[in-house]
Amino acid sequence: MPSSPRPVVPRWKGLLAALSLALAGFIWLSGLVDSLSRPSVAPSLSLQQQELTLLAEPAVPSQWRDALLGESPRRALLKALEGVSSEDRSERQQQMLELLQGKTPASADSELAPDDPLLQRLRCEVERSDAAVCVDGTAADRAALRLVFSTVLPLVTALLGGLLLIGQTWRLLRGRLMAWPAVQGPDLTLIDMTLLVAGGFVVISAVGVPLVAFPLVGALTAGLGSPRREAVGVVINYAVMALPSLLILWRQLRALPKENAPQGGWMQWRVRPLPSALRDALAGWLMVTPLVMLTGWLLVRLVGDPGGSNPLLELVLGSHDPIALGLLALTAVVLAPLFEETIFRGALLPVLAAKLGPLVGVLVSGLLFAMAHISVGELAPLTVLGIGLGLVRLRSGRLWPSVLMHGLWNAVTFLNLLLL
Incomplete structure (x- = not known):
């Protein structure tokens, strides 16, 4: 049975479509x-990836370090933070930069976040000679697990x-x-x-x-x-x-027309x-x-x-x-x-x-x-x-x-x- 011819498109409809297309393009x-x-x-993602890598470093087995960590995580994070202008650098990033440079931030005793495991570890390493005692094993293990998922899963x-x-x-x-x-x-x-x-x-x-x-x-x-x-x-x-x-x-x-609808x-x-x-x-x-x-x-x-x-x-x-x-x-x-x-x-x-x-x-x-x-x-x-x-x-x-x-x-x- 031949299908009925489609109705003619009203002129106003075509003009409205043309106007819509021009406005949408603009x-x-x-x-x-x-x-x-x-x-x-991308810069924020890169910085957070490098922070995660440094935090996870103690928990990563030595045979996997080259694959998961790449170059020295500490050096990579320091270089990245130094590349952020002082105007764009947050207070936390400024504290982290000074700690990576071996300095104790002036606000460390009062304003250093107590629930930030990376900042706490970096401050401990500045204040103590034995860096091993500064490692929070639980935080490092969690960071290593996150690092594996965020790095290995996409690959x-x-x-x-x-x-x-x-x-x-x-x-x-x-x-x-x-x-x-x-x-x-x-x-x-x-x-x-x-x-x-x-x-x-x-x-x-x-x-x-x-x-x-x-x-x-x-x-x-x-x-x-x-x-x-x-x-x-x-x-x-x-x-x-x-x-x-x-x-x-x-x-x-x-x-x-409902009768013309395909199955589904x-x-x-x-x-x-x-x-x-x-x-x-x-x-x-x-x-x-x-x-x-x-x-x-x-x-x-x-x-x-x-x-x-x-x-x-x-x-x-x-x-x-x-x-x-x-x-x-x-x-x-x-x-x-x-x-x-x-x-x-x-x-x-x-x-x-x-x-x-x-x-x-x-x-x-x-x-x-x-x-x-x-x-x-x-x-x-x-x-x-x-x-x-x-x-x-x-x-x-x-x-x-x-x-x-x-x-x-x-x-x-x-x-x-x-x-x-």
């Missing part, structure tokens, strides 16, 4: 330029992912890969997607967050201290940013069978990890650290409050994967694949996904991640594995930050 371009002035999280993941990639490439060359299912998704147009992503995700959110979220955050967090205030603000801001796109998508799907619905969530979704998510995460790591390494080697890190990373690194960390984890591991996958792999990718082809759809949706994070420093790695998420969506024929893979990626990143 907002994204301005945001990317502004991100260059944001500090990079093991990259190795396993590389082997999987080689295996998949070999099967592809031999023609042994199983055919992917036909791409199914909402029967929407490119104009619909422009209104969804450019209009809802970018333009309305750029206006709505300042107008709605900022006053709401101020009212709800008036009695909270830092970092809980910032963590609550992250959750509210993200909810306000997500709401316009979800409402637009809901109206777009509601207007489609327009969004193809298809949660069951869960074991195969978990397998696809894990395999996708493993294979994309070495590619993202390689992209980040090449970026630093070619242009240096461009800065512009996600502010959420700084909040996680600087927070020790369990409630704040829980709210940040909720946003990163649950809310962000659900919302972003719904928009970029649930709606946008199938429409692009149907109109422009699967390969172009994966590439364009991956690039737009990366641009949505408005960070020059993360643009290339996030594009690779977005491509990986898109390929998992197409290979599995459903959305749920992409959501799980995205959540797993964010969870491992979050865990690595906590370990530091």
Whole structure:
């Protein structure tokens, strides 16, 4: 039975989509330029890694020291602290620098944190001739365990992912890969997607967050201290940013004829069978990890650290409050994967694949996904991640594995930050 012709797109809708696209391009371009002035999280990560290495040094067996510790941890940390300008150096870092130089800070007796095992050990080493008595064995053991996880886990993941990639490439060359299912998704147009992503995700959110979220955050967090205030603000801001796109998508799907919906619905969530979704998510995460790591390494080697890190990373690194960390984890591991996958792999990718082809759809949706994070420093790695998420969506024929893979990626990143 021939399908009924699609209704003609109203002229106003096309003009609104064009206006949304122009405004979104301006907002994204301005945001990317502004991100260059944001500090990079890389120096903080490097410093905390070096602190962890020095704290763990006494507990690391001698045969593993070259692999885990590298050069002298004390010398590396001293060099790193000396490279931080005095204006940017925190009081704790200043104390640590003076202790590493063999000096006793003037404020050490009254202000040196009693629960900071590294500072206490360094002060003990300055005051006593026998450094062995200054070692807190429990703190060193815990630091060594954290060091192993933060150092070895990424390497093991990259190795396993590389082997999987080689295996998949070999099967592809031999023609042994199983055919992917036909791409199914909402029967929407490119104009619909422009209104969804450019209009809802970018333009309305750029206006709505300042107008709605900022006053709401101020009212709800008036009695909270830092970092809980910032963590609550992250959750509210993200909810306000997500709401316009979800409402637009809901109206777009509601207007489609229900009898034309494919099995599993327009969004193809298809949660069951869960074991195969978990397998696809894990395999996708493993294979994309070495590619993202390689992209980040090449970026630093070619242009240096461009800065512009996600502010959420700084909040996680600087927070020790369990409630704040829980709210940040909720946003990163649950809310962000659900919302972003719904928009970029649930709606946008199938429409692009149907109109422009699967390969172009994966590439364009991956690039737009990366641009949505408005960070020059993360643009290339996030594009690779977005491509990986898109390929998992197409290979599995459903959305749920992409959501799980995205959540797993964010969870491992979050865990690595906590370990530091």
